[in-house]
Amino acid sequence: MEALLVARDITVVRDDRRVVDAATVTLDTAAIVTIQGGSGSGKSTLLRAIATLIPTSSGQVLFEGREPQVIGVIEYRRRVAYVPQLPQMFEGTVAENVRTGPGFRGVALSDTEVVALLEHVGLGPELAPRAATELSGGERLRVALARALANEPRVLLLDEPTSALDPVASRVVLDLLRALARRGTAILAVTHVEEHATYLEGQRFRMTNGALRADAAESAS
Amino acid sequence: MSYVEIPLWRLGIAALLVGVAVLLSRAARLELEKDLGLGAIRAAVQLVAIGYALRLLFAAEHPVAVFAVLFVMWLVAAWTSTRRLKHGPGTRVLLPHAFVAIGLGAFVALVPVFLFVIPPRPWFEGRYVIPIGGMMLSSAMNVVAQVFERLFASARTEAATLEQYLALGATPEQALAPYRRAALRAALIPTINGLVTVGLVSLPGMMTGQILSGTEPEQAVRYQVVVMYQLVVVAAVAGVAAASFARRLIFTGDAQLRT
Structure with missing residues (x-):
């Protein structure tokens, strides 16, 4: 079976340094893949390169066998969603934030759809009219997830989704990711927390100085 | 006189x-x-x-001389509009863009007016072309400088937000839209304020000058009205052109933020 998303030999050179060095990772439908590594190891850069938000020096990304440029990068980003670490909330209400992505392609989500997306990430409907910029870190991340899910992506690229969260909120988000994967969304999550990677199960990678390799711990088991 | x-x-x-x-x-x-x-x-x-x-x-009274002067004014306006910017790709990259944006604004404001509203005789008469041309170039210069300043500053300070718009499937136009709107509004407001307060707060320099040198106030006023209308179109055209150039300099062809 053809993989849903293939990132092959991705290399990002910045100031003569190979921040990402020929990293290869494959995602199938409903798969969870985690990448661990210290700060500065290049894992965030790899994620942003796969999201086509930064140029790569070499390598290839294929979604359903086609390059983002062939699909159209705008369309590609709707199918391969990227949620950064500490996501910015846009001006306006939580509901307006959730409506952003579909709004870009002229689709107006109904109130019911917005509430459903919020519920999906464990947030109550009472949050919808609140100003998004006044939310707590955990709420922001979940709104950012709902915002990304509003585009109905096939793949979620997540940069340290639990970094701003307390253990309880982290668990809620991790459970949500597992549930999303069960329903067919492929997830590629960067994390530096060992237990979170373990809890998510799935294939594990470790990134060191820009080089990505399958986690030895996992390969042994 | x-x-x-x-x-x-x-x-x-x-x-x-x-x-x-x-x-x-x-x-x-x-x-x-x-x-x-x-x-x-x-x-x-x-x-x-x-x-x-x-x-x-x-x-x-030679067309080449008149247009040579206008060209130098145009060049100085373009250079000045890019010179003091704190952000953005620098004067060398911006200068040709500013030159075109200012030129477009001035062209749209000047050509119809000299053809149909104030047709000088001969058509290149410096007494008309130079001062009115100069006013348009200078207004375009300020608008372009302001639009560049604001958009390139936004591209830097709002990079994280812009990137998230892109990640949610925004085109560069859509991602930049709120900042473009704010920049253009800010650039156009002085011109609009000018329209609203002229005659109440300020008697514009050109009109005052014409009256001082003996022109009938009624005619001087008409000249001023023409110029004010020209200033509006200059600001709008030069501003929109500058915003469009800025967008192309802020994003790559693959809809990525340039760093």
């Missing part, structure tokens, strides 16, 4: 006014004395020079 002539020694009296500002600057420790002094001298030297240049130009 009769008007009160200004001999040089009386010009000197007027210069004392700058002295008052210099004294105030010193008293308030604004440290602007040097800028004020140099600015006053530059203004006098530049204007005296353009005075002589205009006299030669009007005497020559």
Whole structure:
């Protein structure tokens, strides 16, 4: 079976340094893949390169066998969603934030759809009219997830989704990711927390100085 | 035509006014004395020079001479509009874009007016083309500078937000739209304020000058109305063009933020 998303030999050179060095990772439908590594190891850069938000020096990304440029990068980003670490909330209400992505392609989500997306990430409907910029870190991340899910992506690229969260909120988000994967969304999550990677199960990678390799711990088991 | 002539020694009296500002600057420790002094001298030297240049130009009445002057003004306007920007790709990259944006604005404002509203005879008559052209170029210059300044500053300070718009499937146009709107509004508001307050708060320089040199106020007013309308279209066209160039410089062809 053809993989849903293939990132092959991705290399990002910045100031003569190979921040990402020929990293290869494959995602199938409903798969969870985690990448661990210290700060500065290049894992965030790899994620942003796969999201086509930064140029790569070499390598290839294929979604359903086609390059983002062939699909159209705008369309590609709707199918391969990227949620950064500490996501910015846009001006306006939580509901307006959730409506952003579909709004870009002229689709107006109904109130019911917005509430459903919020519920999906464990947030109550009472949050919808609140100003998004006044939310707590955990709420922001979940709104950012709902915002990304509003585009109905096939793949979620997540940069340290639990970094701003307390253990309880982290668990809620991790459970949500597992549930999303069960329903067919492929997830590629960067994390530096060992237990979170373990809890998510799935294939594990470790990134060191820009080089990505399958986690030895996992390969042994 | 009769008007009160200004001999040089009386010009000197007027210069004392700058002295008052210099004294105030010193008293308030604004440290602007040097800028004020140099600015006053530059203004006098530049204007005296353009005075002589205009006299030669009007005497020559040759289209090449008139358009050469206009071209230099255009170039200086473009250069000035990119010079003090704190963000963005720098003067060398921006200059050609500013040049085109200012040129587009001035072209749209000047050509129909000189064809249909104030047709000079001959069509290249410097007495009309140079001062009105200069006003348009200078207005376009300010608008372009402001649009560039604001958009490139936004691209830097709002990079994270812009990138998230892109990640959610925004086109560069869509991602930049709120910042573009704010920048264009800010650039157009002074011109609109000018429209609203003219005659109530300010009597514009050109009109005042025409009246002082003996033109019927009614005609002077009509000239001023034409110029004000021109200024509106200059600001709009140059501003929109500058915003469009800025967008292309802020994003790559693959809809990525340039770093």
